[in-house]
Amino acid sequence: MPEATMTANTGAVRTGTQELSLNKAINAALADALEENPRALVLGEDVGRLGGVFRITDGLQERFGAERVFDTPLAESGILGMSVGLAMAGYHPIPEVQFDGFTYPAVNQIVTQIARMNFRTRGALPMPITLRMPSFGGIQSPELHSESLEWLFAHVAGLKVVSPSNPHQAYHLLRHAATMPDPVVFMEPKSRYWQKGSVDFDTPGDLTGSVVAREGRHLTLVAWGAMVSRCLQVADMAAEDGVEVEVLDLRWLKPIDAEGLARSVARTRRAVVVHEAPKSAGLGAEVAQLITEHCFGTLKAPVERVTGFDVPFPSGSLENEYLPNADRILFGIQRVLEYRRG
Amino acid sequence: MPEATMTANTGAVRTGTQELSLNKAINAALADALEENPRALVLGEDVGRLGGVFRITDGLQERFGAERVFDTPLAESGILGMSVGLAMAGYHPIPEVQFDGFTYPAVNQIVTQIARMNFRTRGALPMPITLRMPSFGGIQSPELHSESLEWLFAHVAGLKVVSPSNPHQAYHLLRHAATMPDPVVFMEPKSRYWQKGSVDFDTPGDLTGSVVAREGRHLTLVAWGAMVSRCLQVADMAAEDGVEVEVLDLRWLKPIDAEGLARSVARTRRAVVVHEAPKSAGLGAEVAQLITEHCFGTLKAPVERVTGFDVPFPSGSLENEYLPNADRILFGIQRVLEYRRG
C-alpha cells in the first residue's frame, strides 16, 4: 500500500468483525480513512471538539489533531468552497453538512464547482471530496432537518451519490468513497444511526451497484437509505400473505445500477419503488423508467411509486402521515399485484 | 377589474393582435403586468437602465420609474431573499436571474423560503413571486449560461414551473403567472428570443396544462421550451417518411399535465420525450413514468428519452454534439416504432 509510506500515524486500520451501530461504523470508517491517508481531512460545523451533533466525528479531533479534523465557521458554501481549494492543494476533504436541508446554501459550490472542476480542467484538478450528510426523516426533527436530496444530486453530472442502509455497508462504502478520485455525496440515513449490525472489516464485498437485501419472486421493492429496513419489514408482512417480495437495496443513486434493477425485475416481473422525497420528479421516476426501459416486455404492471407527497416535509407530529409507512407500501404492492391491463 | 382602481398608471394594457418576437412579447407582458398591478415590481441585475442583457426589460424603468423597475447588487440570493420580503410587504416581485446557471446561488432562498413560506405560515404569508430566467442552451454561450433547471424546480413542493415555446404563449403565460398568488418559475427559452409569432392579446386560450402543437397519430413527441420548435421540425421530417408525429408542448412542468399526456398517448400508443438537461434523473423520467402509469395497457414500446448526456453542458463548439438534434430525435422515434416486445 503506497499510503503506508505517507502516513505518519501510528494506529492501524480495523480488522476482524465487530457489532457496531451505524453511527459508530461511520466513525470507524472516518478514523480508518484518516489513518490510511494523511491527506484526508474532516471539516464542518461542530465536527471538532463536539464530535458532531450526531457524534459521528467523536474522538477524531483528539486522535488526529485540530489541523486534520476542524470546525469551520457556520457557512455551508464556505465549507464546500474551501474543500474545493483543499482538493486543489492535494488533500482529500471529507466535509460534513450538519443536516441535509442545510446543503441548499452550498448547492452553487457543489453543482457549479465541485461537480465540474474535473471536466473544466480536463482532469488536471480532480475533486476527491467525500461530502457526508445526515439524511432523510424519521426522527421528528425540526423543519429542514429531514430532507431527501438524492433527486438533486443524482441529476448532476460529475457527482456520484451513495446511501448505505446498514453498518457494514456504511463502513465499507465510506472507506471506498474516501479513496475515490471523484466527488461522492454520502447520504447517511440518520434515523438508522443507532441500528446495530455486524461489520466485517476484512470482507467489504462488492461495493459497486445495488444489492439484493432479501430474495423473493413475486415483486421487487426498490429502496435506499432508511427505507430499506422499512421495506424489509414490509416483506415480512407480505410473506404472511404468501407474497414473496424481493428487496433491492439500490445503494448507488448515481450512477444507478440499471442492470441490477433489470436482473431482479426480469424475474419478479413487478416492481414498487419507495422513497421519502416527494413523488413528482423524484428519483423514483428514474428508477421506474429504467425498469420499464429494460423490462417492458415482461413487466406485468406499471412500476408503482410509494413516496412522500408533493408537500414540504411536515412537522414531527405529521411525519408519519407523510413518510411511506408499511400500510402505504402494502397498498402499492397490492395495486401492482392486482393490476390488469386496461 | 379591482386593479383598475389601484393603478396610478395612465397607459392601458395591450389589445388586438401583433407580430412580435418572443423577447418583445415578454417585454410587453411585463409592461402590462406593471400597468395593471401597481404592486408589481421588476428587479434584478442590469434590468434597469440597461434593460437586461437580453433587453427583456427594455424601456420599463423609463416608463414605470426606478422604484418599480430596479437594479440590485450582484447577488442572486439577495435578489430572491429581497423578493420574499417584498412579497411579505404586499408586493408582487418579478425578479430576473440573469442566466439559468446563476440561479444556483439562490437555491437556498428558493427552496427553503419561497417554496415553503405559504406552508410554514399556513397561508398567512403567500409568496406571489414570478421568477424569470433565460433558460436552456442553443446560443453557444459561455459556461453555465445554458442550464436546464426544470428537473430541480419541478421537484420542489410549493413551486410552480412553466416554460413558453412561442410569443403568444409567452405573453399570456407571463401575464397569468404575474397574477398568481403562488411562486412561479418562468423559464424563457433564450435561443427562441428572436423567433417571431403572432400574439393575440385578447384571446389567451387555455393557460393551464399542455397543448398539442401538432397533431399526429403514430407517436407523441413531448417537449417544452426551445425543444418544441425542434420537435416540430422533426415532425416535418418524419412526415416525409409517412410517420405522423404528434407534438405535445408540455408548458407546465409543475404541475405536469398527466391527463394531457395520457390523452395523446392513448391515441398514438408511442411516445418520445425530449429535453436538453442530462438524462439521469431529468424531468424526462417523470414524463415517461406518468405516461407509463396511465397508458401501460396500450403502450406499444417503452417511452424513449432523447436528452442531453450525463455530462456538464459543454462549450459552444460542442453544443450541437450535446443537445438533442433532429437526427438523435429521429433515431429515438425509430427505436420506438421498431420496438418489438422481447
Add this chain to the structure above:
Amino acid sequence: MSVTATPAATGALELDPQRLQADELKRLLAQMITVRHLDTSAIAWQRQGIIPGYAPMQGQEAAQVGSIAALDMTRDFVFPTYREMGAAYAAGVDMAEYMATHKATWNGGLHDPVKYRFTPIQTVIAGSALHAVGWAHGQRLDALREGREQTDLPASLIYLGDGASSQGDIHEAMNFAGVFKTPTVFFVQNNGWAISVPTEHQVAGGSVAARGAGYGLPSVAVDGNDVEAVVRAARAAVAHARSGAGAVVVEAFTYRRGPHSTSDDPGRYRSLEDERRDAGPDPIERLAERLIAADELTESEVRELWADAAAFEERTREAVAAQGPRPGAEMFEYVYQETTPVLQQQAAQWREESDHA
C-alpha cells in the same frame, strides 16, 4: 422620488439619550422573569415528554425583551430565529401558538405572523435577513407610492446570532440594506457560541457590529445583559431606521447560559468554570438588584413577579400539552394558495389509504 444608492453616514451610533423610567424597567423585569421561568420550564417539558425539543434562551432575556421594547408592534415587523422565545413573548405573540413549533405541531409555529408582526421561527441560519431587508424596502416603496415623506418609516428588526454572521446571506442583506437604505435593524445576539464553536473561531475580527462600517451602516455594540442599555441602543437604531437614514447593526454581547438545545451536551466543549467566568452577571438579578438598591422595587414584589410567571407558565403548559396534532389533510391544504390537480389526487389517495389502513 427614486430609490437609489447613497451610502448612509457611517460610524458608531450613540445610545438613545433618554434613560428609562423605573416603571418601564419594572415592566421589562416582569417580562424577563416571565420568559426566564417559561424557558427553564420548557426544558423540563421536554424531559417530561410534553414537547420533543427546545432551544433555550437563558441569559438572553435582556437582549430579547429590550430589543422588542424599542419597537412599535403596531407597525414594525420582527424576523426571529429559533431562539427568540423571549422576543416573541415581549412582542405579544400567543405563547402556546409560538411553542407549537417546539411541540412539533407545525413548523414555524401556529401564531399568525401578520397579526403579531412576527414571522415564523426560522430554522435556516441567516435565512430571514434578506426578508427583513425586502420588507423594509417595501415600507419605503409604500411611502413613495403614497407620497409620504421617508422620515417616519416602519422598521424591520432581524435577529441573528454570532454564528449566523458567517453566512453569505448576512453579507448580502447588509449590502442590500446599505445600497437601498432600508429601515432595517440587524440585531445580533452575540452569545459567545454557535453550538460548540466559540465566537473567536467564528467571527474573524471579533465583532459583527464592526462589519457595519464596511457597508456604510452605523453600528453600536452594547452590553446585552443590561436591559436598559439594550433598549437605548435599539431605540437609537430604530430611530435611525425610521428617519430614512438607512439600516443599523446592533450587537448585543450576551451569553448562552444553557445548552444549544435540549439535545446538546455543552460539557463536551465548555466547562462549568468557563461558563461561570464568561457568562457575566445574570441580567435578571442585575436589574432586580439595581431597582431594589434604588428603592424602586421590594423583595416581595420580585417574589410576586416570579409567582405571576409561574402562573403564566402553568397556563401555557396546559395549552401546549392540550395541543393535538394538526389534521394530516393540512399538509396538502397549505402548499399553495391555489392547489394543483396532482396534489388533490395525492390528498385523495392519502385519505383513502389512511381510512383503510
Add this chain to the structure above:
Amino acid sequence: MSVTATPAATGALELDPQRLQADELKRLLAQMITVRHLDTSAIAWQRQGIIPGYAPMQGQEAAQVGSIAALDMTRDFVFPTYREMGAAYAAGVDMAEYMATHKATWNGGLHDPVKYRFTPIQTVIAGSALHAVGWAHGQRLDALREGREQTDLPASLIYLGDGASSQGDIHEAMNFAGVFKTPTVFFVQNNGWAISVPTEHQVAGGSVAARGAGYGLPSVAVDGNDVEAVVRAARAAVAHARSGAGAVVVEAFTYRRGPHSTSDDPGRYRSLEDERRDAGPDPIERLAERLIAADELTESEVRELWADAAAFEERTREAVAAQGPRPGAEMFEYVYQETTPVLQQQAAQWREESDHA
C-alpha cells in the same frame, strides 16, 4: 501546531517600501502593451468571426500585470475571473490555450492549471474565492505536516470585481481567511462597473477594501492605473500573506474602458463623456510618459514594443484561428476520473448515432 483562530492585526497596509527599477518598469510596460494590443485585437477577432465572444480588459492592464508581478509563479497560485487575460499573459499562460474559452473550444480554457498555477476561467461571479482560501489553507497544512515554520508560505491570489464583492461567497471567503489566517490576497479590481451597474449602487459604503477591517484583515486601496503602485501594494500584501500573518484585501481602483463584453452596448448606461471623465489617465500612456520623461525610454523603443506586441498578436491569432473543436468524445471522457457504466453507454450511443447520422 494547531490551526486556530487568531484574528490578524487590522489596519491599512503600507505599500512595499521598495520603489521599482527602470528595467522592471520597462518589462511591465512591455507586458501592458502586449496585452493591450491582444485585447483590442480580440474584439476585432470577434467581429471577424474568429471567436464568438470576448470580455475586454482595456484599462485594467496595470492592475493585472502589476498584481502578477508581485507573485512567485513557481509556487503561488492564481484564481482569475473571465476578465484576466492580462494576468494570464503576465503569469506565463499560453495565450492560445487561454483564449480557447473565448473561442468556445473548452469552457475555462485549454491551459493546464497545474502547470501554469492559474485556474480555469471562472464564469460564476465570486465562485473561486473560497477555493483560493482552501488552497492557501492547504499550504499552511503542508507546512505543518512537514514541520516547516509558517513564515514563508506560498500564497493564493484571487481576482474579484466590484460587482463580485456583493456575493455571499466573498464574505464567507474573507471570514474563513480571517479565521484560518490563510495566505490569501483578495485582489479587487474596482473598475467602476458591473455590466451596467455603477460601483456606488453596488458597494454599500463605497469600498471593498474597507470591508477587510471587519474581518481583521489589513487592506490597502491603490490607484489601479499606476502600475508601480499596484506592484508595491501587491508585494506588501503577498509578503504579509507569506509571513503567516493571514490574508489581505487589495482594492485597485481602475476603469473598464471597454464594453462589458463583445455583446454589451455601454451606450445604454454611460455616455462617452462619462467615460472620458471617469476613466482617468491611461495606465500605459502614463507609464510610458513617465519613463520617457525620466530618460529611461525613447519614443522609438515604445514603437518597438508595439511592433513586438503586434507580432505576438499575430502568432496568437493564427494559433487561435487554427484551433479546431475538441472531439465530442471528450465530453464523456472528462466528467470523472473514473467513468461510470451509464456514461459509457451514453458515449457508445452518441458515437453510433453520430456515425450514422
